[in-house]
Amino acid sequence: MSIISVSGLSKYFKVFKHHRGGLGAIRNLFSRQHSIVRAVDDISFEIEPGELVGYIGPNGAGKSTTIKMLTGLLVPTSGELLVNDLIPWKERQTYVARVGAVFGQRTTLWWDLPVIESLNLLQHIYKIPKENFEANLEEFHETLELGPFLDTPVRALSLGQRMRADLCAALLHNPDLLFLDEPTIGLDVVAKERIRQFIQKINHERNTTVILTTHDLSDVEKLCQRVMIIDQGKLLFDGELSRLKDKFGGQRELVVDFSEEYRTYEIAGATITAQTDLQVTYAFERGMITASELIGRLSAKYRIRDLEVREPEIEETVRRIYEERLLE
Amino acid sequence: MFQTINLYRRLIGVQIRSQMQYRFSFFMELAGTALITLLEYAALALVFARFETLKGWTLGQVAFLYGLAELSFGVMDLVFSGFDPGLFGWQVRRGRLDQLLLRPVNITLQVLGSEFMLRRIGKIVVGFAIFLAALSMNPIDWTPLKVLLTSLVVVSQVIFFGGLFMIGATITFWTVESIEVVNIFTYGGSYMISHPMHIFPDIIRRFFTFIIPAVFLNYYPALYILELPDPFDMPAFAPFLTPVAGAWMLALALAFWRFGIRHYQSTGT
Numbered sequence: 070m071s072i073i074s075v076s077g078l079s080k081y082f083k084v085f086k087h088h089r090g091g092l093g094a095i096r097n098l099f100s101r102q103h104s105i106v107r108a109v110d111d112i113s114f115e116i117e118p119g120e121l122v123g124y125i126g127p128n129g130a131g132k133s134t135t136i137k138m139l140t141g142l143l144v145p146t147s148g149e150l151l152v153n154d155l156i157p158w159k160e161r162q163t164y165v166a167r168v169g170a171v172f173g174q175r176t177t178l179w180w181d182l183p184v185i186e187s188l189n190l191l192q193h194i195y196k197i198p199k200e201n202f203e204a205n206l207e208e209f210h211e212t213l214e215l216g217p218f219l220d221t222p223v224r225a226l227s228l229g230q231r232m233r234a235d236l237c238a239a240l241l242h243n244p245d246l247l248f249l250d251e252p253t254i255g256l257d258v259v260a261k262e263r264i265r266q267f268i269q270k271i272n273h274e275r276n277t278t279v280i281l282t283t284h285d286l287s288d289v290e291k292l293c294q295r296v297m298i299i300d301q302g303k304l305l306f307d308g309e310l311s312r313l314k315d316k317f318g319g320q321r322e323l324v325v326d327f328s329e330e331y332r333t334y335e336i337a338g339a340t341i342t343a344q345t346d347l348q349v350t351y352a353f354e355r356g357m358i359t360a361s362e363l364i365g366r367l368s369a370k371y372r373i374r375d376l377e378v379r380e381p382e383i384e385e386t387v388r389r390i391y392e393e394r395l396l397e
Numbered sequence: 398m399f400q401t402i403n404l405y406r407r408l409i410g411v412q413i414r415s416q417m418q419y420r421f422s423f424f425m426e427l428a429g430t431a432l433i434t435l436l437e438y439a440a441l442a443l444v445f446a447r448f449e450t451l452k453g454w455t456l457g458q459v460a461f462l463y464g465l466a467e468l469s470f471g472v473m474d475l476v477f478s479g480f481d482p483g484l485f486g487w488q489v490r491r492g493r494l495d496q497l498l499l500r501p502v503n504i505t506l507q508v509l510g511s512e513f514m515l516r517r518i519g520k521i522v523v524g525f526a527i528f529l530a531a532l533s534m535n536p537i538d539w540t541p542l543k544v545l546l547t548s549l550v551v552v553s554q555v556i557f558f559g560g561l562f563m564i565g566a567t568i569t570f571w572t573v574e575s576i577e578v579v580n581i582f583t584y585g586g587s588y589m590i591s592h593p594m595h596i597f598p599d600i601i602r603r604f605f606t607f608i609i610p611a612v613f614l615n616y617y618p619a620l621y622i623l624e625l626p627d628p629f630d631m632p633a634f635a636p637f638l639t640p641v642a643g644a645w646m647l648a649l650a651l652a653f654w655r656f657g658i659r660h661y662q663s664t665g666t
Contacts, residue, residue: 166501
């Protein structure tokens with residue numbers, strides 16, 4: 070039984086022509102000239118409970134419009150959308166009680182008050198039973214290391230601390246579903262890693278379904294088994310991350326350290342892309358030759374000291390997908 | 398119901414504690430608001446020093462209207478701070494409304510609980526002082542009905558202008574350029590009802606009798622309480638239409654607000 074079931078979901082926006090100047094403001098009131106923007110255009114997918122899905126796409130691709138529909142903030146133009154057996158926008162209050170959301174750029178906490186006061190207030194807003202609230206708070210206090218700043222006003226927190234506080238706030242009511250929008254934006258490497266580990270832990274231990282939108286593809290690479298790519302309102306790819314690489318990863322690389330110098334390092338099935346002293350980098354096509362075949366050929370001809378197979382970076386893969394429109 | 402009130406109390410408590418973080422600026426704003434209210438009244442009183450009456454009304458009688466209107470508008474401005482059109486429009490643009498919609502609580506309650514501008518107390522205090530001064534200038538023959546009517550006047554004005562605030566806030570879903578127009582009705586309306594209605598041209602008075610029934614909010618109850626004759630020969634129950642006028646505006650505003658929220662959910666920002 071899917072937790073999220075989406076079929077033929079679309080959201081069109083009317084964009085009215087904007088007239089400028091004083092008279093323009095009056096014309097704007099009456100003008101009906103508009104164009105239709107298909108922010109989300111006929112997308113379908115199912116998400117099972119406990120999945121951790123990366124939802125990616127360039128700016129303006131339709132990511133946030135999709136998330137807004139999934140969280141009940143926007144009513145779809147057409148299509149079916151069922152989450153937790155509810156239609157999000159229709160049964161807003163019942164629905165959002167089982168959902169958590171963190172929008173990286175904005176905090177849901179009360180800006181001028183200590184973190185703990187916001188958390189206490191959320192207990193009443195979500196009607197969280199006292200035992201659950203205390204148990205959760207104790208757990209997150211530990212895993213998110215909230216201790217040092219629990220009594221600090223939110224406005225005085227660092228970005229990383231604020232994100233941890235917001236994650237805690239989004240999970241206190243044990244949601245089945247967690248929406249994370251750019252949860253690592255602007256964080257340093259250590260803070261990013263801490264947030265990622267926490268998300269993974271929640272997903273594993275509580276079986277919370279997580280939908281993650283991000284620009285940082287290393288988030289997706291480290292966290293998600295499944296990835297969905299949207300561009301210009303269309304769902305371009307939906308599947309395992311490894312399949313995305315297999316299909317669109319392009320060239321893989323083999324870096325070889327030779328034991329001695331040779332006149333030439335040429336080998337059939339691969340091209341040399343870099344060479345320094347005894348280290349040579351070969352590029353080879355996926356599907357044309359496997360890494361082990363290539364290594365076999367090389368070791369038959371040369372004496373090798375060390376080697377390393379390099380997979381293409383996910384960044385590179387996704388960039389190629391957007392730029393070359395590989396999926397169309 | 399009890400839970401709702403309890404939550405509202407907590408939301409307001411948070412707002413009060415937030416503002417108390419900036420104590421100095423709070424007291425400055427409080428004093429500023431009180432001073433402005435007082436100066437406006439002083440300007441009115443000065444007119445009386447020269448002309449003695451305003452189309453037959455003494456300073457004490459006008460002060461009765463003025464005090465009640467200032468007091469009520471101050472209370473409204475405090476309670477409905479979250480719906481202040483300028484502030485609300487800004488909150489919508491920075492995504493604050495989306496965050497409220499992600500919480501499992503009635504959205505109207507949350508907007509009411511999202512702001513509570515304590516500095517309005519300055520206006521309330523001065524308005525109440527003007528009202529007390531008016532009482533000392535008018536020999537009022539108090540009856541239980543008059544006391545009840547006076548409290549109904551305050552409540553009705555609060556919900557009437559609160560309704561106008563909600564309508565103004567809702568309009569910002571479509572356009573933020575029209576806030577000034579809304580201000581004409583709220584601040585302008587409050588200014589108007591703090592004066593005796595018979596000083597205005599007939600067309601304006603009729604508009605505020607039959608279209609937007611503001612005359613029943615202050616003027617007619619004052620006629621009854623101060624035992625002054627009605628120059629327009631309205632039915633004897635006219636003073637008691639106060640709560641009807643208030644409830645009518647609030648009901649209209651709530652309907653429009655719900656419509657606005659639905660519109661917001663279908664277009665976003």
